[in-house]
Amino acid sequence: MTLDALLSALGPQVVQPGHAADRSYLTDWALREAVAPLAVLRPSSTREVAQALEICLAHEVPVVPQGGRTGMVGGAAPLADGVVICLDRMDATPEIDVAARTARVQAGVTLSALQRAAQAQGLMFPVDLGARNACQIGGMISTNVRGMRAFRDGAMRENVLGIEAVLPDGLVLNAMNGTFKNNMGYDLKQLFIGAEGTLGVVTGAVLQLRPVSPARVTALLRVRDLTDAQSVLEVLQSRLRGLSICEVMWPDYYHFACGFRGFDPLPVNGCADGLTLLIEAEGVEETPMRVALQAALELLFDKEWITDGAISQTSRQTEEFWALREAHEGIPQAFASVASFNVSLPVEGGDAAISGLIAALGEAFPPLRCLWFGHLGDMKLQLGVVNVSGSPIGAEDVIRIKDIVLSGVQEAGGSLVVEQGGETVDYVPRRIRSEAEHALNRSLRRVFDPKGIMNPGRLF
Amino acid sequence: MTLDALLSALGPQVVQPGHAADRSYLTDWALREAVAPLAVLRPSSTREVAQALEICLAHEVPVVPQGGRTGMVGGAAPLADGVVICLDRMDATPEIDVAARTARVQAGVTLSALQRAAQAQGLMFPVDLGARNACQIGGMISTNVRGMRAFRDGAMRENVLGIEAVLPDGLVLNAMNGTFKNNMGYDLKQLFIGAEGTLGVVTGAVLQLRPVSPARVTALLRVRDLTDAQSVLEVLQSRLRGLSICEVMWPDYYHFACGFRGFDPLPVNGCADGLTLLIEAEGVEETPMRVALQAALELLFDKEWITDGAISQTSRQTEEFWALREAHEGIPQAFASVASFNVSLPVEGGDAAISGLIAALGEAFPPLRCLWFGHLGDMKLQLGVVNVSGSPIGAEDVIRIKDIVLSGVQEAGGSLVVEQGGETVDYVPRRIRSEAEHALNRSLRRVFDPKGIMNPGRLF
The missing domain is CATH 3.30.43.10 (Uridine Diphospho-n-acetylenolpyruvylglucosamine Reductase, domain 2)
Incomplete structure (x- = not known):
């Protein structure tokens, strides 16, 4: 019917x-x-x-x-x-306003289509992620994607100037006004950012663009632990004004990535269980940036904050470094994936929380491996828990695994979004949010969607 | 009782x-x-x-x-x-977390107290405004203040990581989790940012800090019009990576400021009705920044995009440049203020809208003067309409003035917040927001404040 x-x-x-x-x-x-x-x-x-x-x-x-x-x-x-x-048919070519540095896009436009349109005008959209050829602007808004430059340029939230959305009753909410400040009433578009489609359907947006940097330098570094990684980040941020990427890969992820891609630019020497950082700086001229990066790395070697490192010399090498960071797309094919988590951890104590979780999961379920990787700057990490044995893991054990991760993250003062294998989706937010906050969230959702038809069971 | x-x-x-x-x-x-x-x-x-x-x-x-x-x-x-x-008694010394680059503050802390606490740790809070000695963090959040660095570092919204707020029923909403991503449920704190105290009382916040730049260069530039000003901004942004301030002052404001302070660093030569820009770049070392700025200004002179300019040579001179931009604090003493507006204008057409408004108001009420100034980067401007004659302006005329401004801004595709002289406060949002958006705003407000006790009549 x-x-x-x-x-x-x-x-x-x-x-x-x-x-x-x-x-x-x-x-x-x-x-x-x-x-x-x-x-x-x-x-x-x-x-x-x-x-x-x-x-x-x-x-x-x-x-x-x-x-x-x-x-x-x-x-x-x-x-x-x-x-x-x-929304995939709502993918008209983005309208770029060069003077205002904005893009007006339909929700179904892919990130790479937006990037191409911006680049043709000497501009770029700062939120970038590995899934760029497939992910769409509407989905990026609804999940408030951070991407790799977020520690410098912000997540989607910081780069969305306006939104058009349709509410369940068919009302079109037009908050596309591309000016930067609109303090008249609440900033309704903020609610749609990260709402996972629970309030309505995002159909379009006005996005903030930035000038393209003509030059970049890329390097892969090995550090002992997260504390050293943070020191490295601090030094690089103060030495290289244009540091735009600082990704971190834990050993199990890095080794999987090298195996998956078939190369290893930093074959282990002396620090088999260290972390690998992918860093990139953007700027106007390449040569002074290379000089500054070289000098910064020498300082970091002297201080013993890095144990190994390679500055990319060719664009081919840069692609290889990136291919390692983006090898996570191969995880579902390579392993029986048990669960995958988006985890935010505080800088302080993050290291201990991660080692603690690896140990706790390894002890409870020896055939599990924890693939940790993500953004160092804001400690927004991904954890893929995979099963390296042939035998399947039962549903009850999956719940236990999820509980172990949740408790560990919670104890460390972090937050997470979790997905349970199979067809059940569960964001388990209640254990972290207070009951009062949860009630408010429910009331807000009802304002937009009184009958509860939008993505029910999702988000909360 | x-x-x-x-x-x-x-x-x-x-x-x-x-x-x-x-x-x-x-x-x-x-x-x-x-x-x-x-x-x-x-x-x-x-x-x-x-x-x-x-x-x-x-x-x-x-x-x-x-x-x-x-x-x-x-x-x-x-x-x-x-x-x-x-909130002025809730002003405990801010807690600075150096590793995480965050500050935990009570709502009554003044901006300058936060700045001092951050600076003592080599950090800074990027939202800065002239009222820094008096304005408080809670008020800055509730009004979503942009400040002068917003075009680079964002407004309050982009620099608030967490909020504590009390709802009308006494419920304490704790969203102080200082980690960068918390996608579990809607981002409730976003509603409090810019809510003008209509949802509850903001009592504390976790704020994002940034490293202090050790060096800065400051200059005052004269340009013909807003189009040239935008070209200047573009050149400076691409030539000086650390451009952090670009303020604009229209002639009537600039002349008032010079008179109020008793000096004029750019005595008129050839462009009496031009705009004055205050620009500042921040970086690691002063000398290369000065060289780059000098070269950029030479290029701008060659292209005739600037007609006059002065790079500050001493810290005293830098203070003088800033004193002009901050002379607006003298407006209420100097004139019978008629109305004051926060105006956002699109880059395209902003120039015409401003000239049109100055002409329309001057024609309708010859004793009025329009003092325009504000942030060039995001075209977030302030307009003080003042009465330079001795005779008072009647309430009906004030309403006409407000209507002229509102229509002009609306036609140009901008937005504004307006205050009417005397004791009546009126944000007149309905003429710009759609009825549907207005209804949603009302429903959201009722979720937090069903009895309507919070700042009634304000915001909308």
Whole structure:
């Protein structure tokens, strides 16, 4: 009945029955089991999104908005009794305003399409991540992606100037005013950033661009531990004004990445269990940046804060360094993935928390390996817990694993988003948020979505 | 009755009857007419704030939270039938976490106290404004102050990591988790940023600090118009990586400032009606920055984008340059101020909008002068409309003036916050926001404050 109503309003180009839809819409990068929803909707305009939502609201059918489905925590996985609204047809070429340094984009534009459009005007969008060819702006907003430059240029939140979103009742909320300050009323767009599609469907945005830096230098460094890594970051930040990337990889991740890619630019010498940093600085001229980086690394060797290091000499080498950091895309193929976590840890105590977790999980489940990697600058890390044995891990054990990670992160004063293997998605926020904060969140959600049709069960 | 309840719960140290309170609590920097509220409360702890709010809610008495009262648009002016909660006793020395580069502060800490505490550790808080000795962190959050470095380092919103706030029912909302990403639920603290005290009382915050730059160079430049000013900004941003300040002053403001301070570093030569820019770059070493600035200015002279300019040679001169930009604190004393506006304009068309407004107001009311100044990078400007004649301007004419400004800004695609002279405060947002957005704002406000006691009539 819902399907008929959707079909007659929007036509077969927009509405596909779930069982007939391309399989790619039914799963995500975590390769979870495909779930066929009632329908997959691919609207081509804000108006069609509004029509679709009105019909879903009238039938009280759950709606899951989908971007590029590159998430690893299941926020865009279909629900069997709901419809999926995929934004991939709303991908008009971004409008770049060179004077204002802004881009006006539809939600379905991929990050790499935005990057190309900006670059053609000598500009760049500072939020960058490995999934750039597939992830879409709407999904990046709904998950408040940080990306690798966030410690310098901010996450999505800091780079979104305006949003257009459609509420469940079909109301189009236009907060696209691209000026920088709009203090009249609450900043509603802030609620949509990171809302995981629970308040409505983000259909467009005005984004902040920055000038492209013509030169960059890249290096791979080996450090003993997180404390030394932080010292290295501090030295590099004060010595290289344009430091824009500082990624960290723990040994188990690094070794997986080298195996997956088939090369190792820093073969172990003396610090087998050290961390590997990928750093990059951007600026106007390459030569003085190389000189400054060389000098900084000499200082760091002298202080014994780094034990090994290589400055990239060719663009090929730069690509190789990056390929290691982005090898995480190979994890789901390489292992039976047990669970994957987005973890924020405080700088102080982060090291102990990570070693503690590796030890605790290794003790409880010897066939597990913890692949830790992420952004050093803001300690926003990813943890892939993988099963290196042949035998599967039972659902109860998965819950125990999740509990161990949650407790460890919580004790360290951090926060996390967790995804449980299989089809159940669980963000377990309640153990960290207070009951009062949770109640407020529920009330806010009801303001936008009184019937609870938007991505139910997700976020909280 | 309310007063008795407050007195018996909190004592005379916290509770002063409005008529007996120091006059400074009854007005603000716009020097509006003093209004005595029922009581002025000066709690010394979050717990006392919660107690006070519970009592006010029980008696359904309006509450106006007050920071340093440096606002020019009346958001913290007392209401005769309400109480004022002033945070000035919650001013414990900020706790600086050097490793994490964060400061944990109480809401009543002044910006300059925070700056001193950060500087002692080699760090700085990037949001800076002229009112730094008086304005308080809580007020800066509640108004989402941008300050002068915002085009590079962001406004308050981009530099607040966590917030503690008390809701009208006394509930303490603790979102002080100082880690950088907390995607569990909506980012509630975002609603408090810029809420003007309408959702609750902000009592504390965790703020992002940055390393201090050891060197800076400052210059005053004269440009023909806003288009040239934008070209100058573009050149300086690409030539000086550390450009951190770019303020703009229109002629009427600049001449007032020179008269008020008693000096003029750029006596007019050939461009009497040009704009004056105050620019500053920060970096590691002064000499190369001076060389780069000198070279950039030569290029700008060649291109005729600047008509005059002076690089500060001494710290005394730097102070003088800054004193001009900060001379706006003298406006209320120097003139009968008619109205003051915070205006955001798009880069494109901003010039025409400003000239149009100056002409329209001058035509409608010859004794008016428009003092325009503000941040060039994000076109966040202030407009002081002052009366240079001896004869007063009637209330009806003030409304006409406000309407002229509002229409001009709206036509240009900008936004504004406006304050009407006298005791009435009016943010006139409805003409710019859509009805639907307004309704959502009202619903959100009710989630936090169902009885409507928090700063009623303010914000919207």
